[in-house]
Amino acid sequence: MRRSLLLALGVPVLIAGVQQQGLLRRPPRVLALLQAPASSGPAALQARFSRPMLLTSLQQDSRLTPPLAHRWLGRGSQLLLALDEGERIPEPLELTLAGRGLRGLPLQPRRWLWDPRPRVVAVVRVAGGEQLQLRGHDGVWFPLSPIWPAIPVMRPLGDGTAVAVASRLEDGRLRLWRIPIRQDNLHSLAPGGRPAIDRPAAGSPQPLRPDPVIFAHFSSNRRGDLLIQSGGLDPGSSGTRLLQADGRQRQLPWRASGPLLLAPEGGAVLVPGADGLNLQALPPLPSRRQILPGSRDLSSFCPQAGRALLVRHWPDYRRSLELIEPGQPPRQLWLGTEAVLSSSCSRGGQRVWLLLLDGIRRPQLSLVTLDAQGRRLASRELRGWEAEPGTGLHWDPSTGRLLAVLRRGSGRDQGRQPPRAVLIDSRGLGMEVLGPEVRQADWLPAG
Numbered sequence: 001m002r003r004s005l006l007l008a009l010g011v012p013v014l015i016a017g018v019q020q021q022g023l024l025r026r027p028p029r030v031l032a033l034l035q036a037p038a039s040s041g042p043a044a045l046q047a048r049f050s051r052p053m054l055l056t057s058l059q060q061d062s063r064l065t066p067p068l069a070h071r072w073l074g075r076g077s078q079l080l081l082a083l084d085e086g087e088r089i090p091e092p093l094e095l096t097l098a099g100r101g102l103r104g105l106p107l108q109p110r111r112w113l114w115d116p117r118p119r120v121v122a123v124v125r126v127a128g129g130e131q132l133q134l135r136g137h138d139g140v141w142f143p144l145s146p147i148w149p150a151i152p153v154m155r156p157l158g159d160g161t162a163v164a165v166a167s168r169l170e171d172g173r174l175r176l177w178r179i180p181i182r183q184d185n186l187h188s189l190a191p192g193g194r195p196a197i198d199r200p201a202a203g204s205p206q207p208l209r210p211d212p213v214i215f216a217h218f219s220s221n222r223r224g225d226l227l228i229q230s231g232g233l234d235p236g237s238s239g240t241r242l243l244q245a246d247g248r249q250r251q252l253p254w255r256a257s258g259p260l261l262l263a264p265e266g267g268a269v270l271v272p273g274a275d276g277l278n279l280q281a282l283p284p285l286p287s288r289r290q291i292l293p294g295s296r297d298l299s300s301f302c303p304q305a306g307r308a309l310l311v312r313h314w315p316d317y318r319r320s321l322e323l324i325e326p327g328q329p330p331r332q333l334w335l336g337t338e339a340v341l342s343s344s345c346s347r348g349g350q351r352v353w354l355l356l357l358d359g360i361r362r363p364q365l366s367l368v369t370l371d372a373q374g375r376r377l378a379s380r381e382l383r384g385w386e387a388e389p390g391t392g393l394h395w396d397p398s399t400g401r402l403l404a405v406l407r408r409g410s411g412r413d414q415g416r417q418p419p420r421a422v423l424i425d426s427r428g429l430g431m432e433v434l435g436p437e438v439r440q441a442d443w444l445p446a447g
């Protein structure tokens with residue numbers, strides 16, 4: 001009986017040991033490959049393997065076509081492939097993923113097609129009103145929305161899954177919509193398969209609020225959360241709501257003197273107030289408030305977490321541009337009498353671009369490039385151009401280009417020209433004017 005008991009207990013242990021040895025001898029596999037938010041470079045991929053991997057073998061055996069400089073980061077079974085800063089992506093990348101696990105077993109090579117470049121999304125003026133349209137990498141524009149009388153507000157979500165818009169009714173009120181976007185910018189290739197990236201597809205507009213409103217403002221972060229400020233004429237109709245990427249909704253308690261802005265990395269919101277700029281932690285995080293006193297406005301966020309550009313207003317009507325870094329006092333990069341229309345920055349502020357307006361009777365627009373110490377690296381006078389109010393200056397690290405909305409200034413013999421989306425090379429400041437007449441434009445991240 002004792003022998004039978006020992007046998008009964010030992011057989012499962014033996015089977016488990018054999019299974020464990022079999023699992024240990026299995027080669028590593030790719031469990032998931034996802035596009036990661038690139039906060040400090042042009043693009044990144046998050047890779048999860050079934051076994052801990054040798055980082056050096058992935059670096060040596062994997063291949064990128066075209067052969068852009070990159071590095072593997074991390075340890076264990078969850079690793080990050082990041083392109084080096086300054087690399088420009090001219091076309092979709094083909095990744096051959098290969099390497100060895102810590103036990104020396106080889107990973108079965110697999111091919112992936114990856115296009116991390118964002119696309120230009122814009123409010124385009126068409127016959128009958130305005131329409132949300134997307135520009136493909138081939139330069140072809142295609143519609144994402146119905147034609148509405150006007151689309152005064154537009155904001156792409158930071159994860160590239162949708163665009164939030166406000167369409168104007170005939171009586172001037174606004175309808176709020178979320179237009180979902182399906183993208184296919186990363187997929188596995190079958191052996192001998194022909195690399196191709198499908199064009200993004202838009203779903204039907206989803207109402208964000210059942211009733212029309214008088215005003216609306218949107219903000220989003222890289223997680224894909226959407227902040228909605230809106231209100232009507234009725235008492236108590238105004239409010240701020242956070243629609244999280246997982247579908248949950250929260251009412252936010254803050255009343256602000258201006259638009260609220262979500263921090264790019266998530267978890268916080270910037271609240272302008274009479275005493276300065278307040279950074280508030282978002283629920284369900286513990287309540288925490290940081291304040292930066294003074295007459296300052298947020299100009300733009302930098303890709304790296306915690307970095308931002310602020311415009312400070314001085315009593316003598318001068319303005320300065322300041323760089324904010326975690327744990328550091330604001331660092332002044334520029335001081336002058338020109339109006340700062342918009343700005344943008346790379347990484348943590350290693351490069352900063354300013355769109356400035358000088359003069360009253362004959363305003364002159366110019367674009368300036370600064371380094372992290374405020375030294376002027378390049379500048380270009382944009383003679384004959386005007387900036388479309390409120391459209392911003394948007395940086396794309398994957399192609400090294402800035403996006404702005406400009407229009408030709410009016411002359412004596414002709415009226416003002418319609419605004420156009422303009423791509424600006426961040427190094428030489430050369431300009432490429434895109435075709436259609438637009439109201440506003442931004443980058444739709446590659447989701």
